[in-house]
Amino acid sequence: MKRKKKPTKKFIVFAAILLIIVLIYMGNKENDEREKTDISNEQAYEPEEPKEPEELEKLEEAENPEESIVELEIEEPYEENPGSLAGVETPDNIIIEKPEAIDVLVNKTRTLPASYAPEDLVTLEDLPTVLVNPEVNQLRSPAYQALKELFNAAQEEAGYYLYARSGYRSYSTQEALYSSYVENHGQAAADKYSAKPGQSEHQTGLAMDITCKALNYQLDTTFAETEEGKWVAENAHRFGFIIRYPKGKEHITGYNYEPWHLRYLGTDLATEVYESGLTLEGFFEQENS
Numbered sequence: 235m236k237r238k239k240k241p242t243k244k245f246i247v248f249a250a251i252l253l254i255i256v257l258i259y260m261g262n263k264e265n266d267e268r269e270k271t272d273i274s275n276e277q278a279y280e281p282e283e284p285k286e287p288e289e290l291e292k293l294e295e296a297e298n299p300e301e302s303i304v305e306l307e308i309e310e311p312y313e314e315n316p317g318s319l320a321g322v323e324t325p326d327n328i329i330i331e332k333p334e335a336i337d338v339l340v341n342k343t344r345t346l347p348a349s350y351a352p353e354d355l356v357t358l359e360d361l362p363t364v365l366v367n368p369e370v371n372q373l374r375s376p377a378y379q380a381l382k383e384l385f386n387a388a389q390e391e392a393g394y395y396l397y398a399r400s401g402y403r404s405y406s407t408q409e410a411l412y413s414s415y416v417e418n419h420g421q422a423a424a425d426k427y428s429a430k431p432g433q434s435e436h437q438t439g440l441a442m443d444i445t446c447k448a449l450n451y452q453l454d455t456t457f458a459e460t461e462e463g464k465w466v467a468e469n470a471h472r473f474g475f476i477i478r479y480p481k482g483k484e485h486i487t488g489y490n491y492e493p494w495h496l497r498y499l500g501t502d503l504a505t506e507v508y509e510s511g512l513t514l515e516g517f518f519e520q521e522n523s
């Protein structure tokens with residue numbers, strides 16, 4: 235009897251070990267595939283910099299630090315405004331009708347159509363970038379040309395080197411980021427801290443997050459205190475960009491201070507907004523009142 239039992243026991247142990255190995259392998263494979271397809275396949279500009287395990291979250295958190303999102307308090311809706319401000323009103327938000335307009339206003343009450351992707355996206359070939367993901371190293375053509383001029387001027391006028399970290403982000407990428415947030419932190423946290431698909435300005439191809447070496451090429455509010463960040467704040471409008479989420483305007487923009495997030499508007503409008511001292515929301519509201 236003992237002789238017969240022994241091989242059975244061994245077999246069960248062997249089978250169990252085999253099963254565990256298969257499960258571990260499948261788990262790893264799933265993780266690998268996730269890294270391949272998601273925006274998370276970012277890599278540091280400097281190869282020696284260690285990669286963080288949860289890079290999907292890292293990108294989302296860098297973009298939307300937990301403390302950075304506050305409730306949006308726009309007093310008046312924009313449905314009566316003409317041009318790029320026109321949109322179809324739904325109970326919670328407005329679907330933007332002219333997403334391709336250079337002065338398009340995107341925020342938590344004005345949503346881009348799911349089908350919208352800019353037709354003139356170009357790869358940032360002549361600019362220093364940080365991430366490997368090819369999607370985020372794109373901008374609409376006029377914004378790219380302007381960013382090149384901005385970076386060149388920073389170097390020539392002041393000797394500062396700027397880096398492009400995160401530009402275009404498709405609706406489906408934002409959808410994946412948002413779903414991932416819901417999965418990991420729950421619906422309530424996701425709604426509070428993650429931009430819903432269609433509500434990220436990065437989908438316009440007109441927004442770029444920039445950084446510098448002093449910040450180890452990350453996104454951080456201390457960018458504002460760097461020489462590079464100060465220069466950008468004072469000069470970006472000359473090249474058609476504004477700091478989209480200014481300090482102390484969280485109650486209007488819905489986002490905390492993001493000194494790294496540049497939005498292209500063209501030099502005329504960017505200069506007007508810069509000189510007004512208003513947010514883009516506040517500027518349009520004043521224009522249309």
Ligand SMILES: [Zn+2]
Nearest residue numbers: 297442443495
């Ligand atoms: Zn951004």
